[in-house]
Amino acid sequence: KAGVTQTPRYLIKTRGQQVTLSCSPISGHRSVSWYQQTPGQGLQFLFEYFSETQRNKGNFPGRFSGRQFSNSRSEMNVSTLELGDSALYLCASRDGGGQETQYFGPGTRLLVL
């Protein structure tokens, strides 16, 4: 099976703009979780989607949002970008049916100028 894919891999934006990141899970996986990784804060959970429903959300402002489509692909959106949003954004998928291991994509490196 193909692994988790994320697009784009790199992105440069300016403050105030918005950005959309995409994640395609492993075929058959219904759950997608998103994480933000920064040198200062480490890996922090953003949210999880399962069967098109957000089931859990981390402690991030409302500027961070996401959605999941019927084919389990997921997008996350960050509006009104701030310098502090510069990070590696990782998504991870799992089948959600008892197999709890999350498999990660390569990440999207976002730089906000």
Added chain:
Amino acid sequence: AQTVTQSQPEMSVQEAETVTLSCTYDTSENNYYLFWYKQPPSRQMILVIRQEAYKQQNATENRFSVNFQKAAKSFSLKISDSQLGDTAMYFCAFMKHGSSNTGKLIFGQGTTLQVKP
């Protein structure tokens, strides 16, 4: 709230030697999963090993094994016969089990492991 602590920010080991990475966690849950993930400089996060809390037997995967001490809330990773390709940042992670599992991994701060030739 659950927390995961990795007290060794950096470690180094000679090729072919054995190294142990430490991880402690805090939770009031009885059923949960623990994981070790590896993130090489290329940034792809890779699962190394996982442990279900209800299993007393320590998990092993080839050269990787864990020492799971549930009462002490300790979950260390032992890497035997270290190889240059083991150079990476290693993350310990916790996840709740069952109906309370909502896809949230809680990570430690990471340990950077350098394998020296």
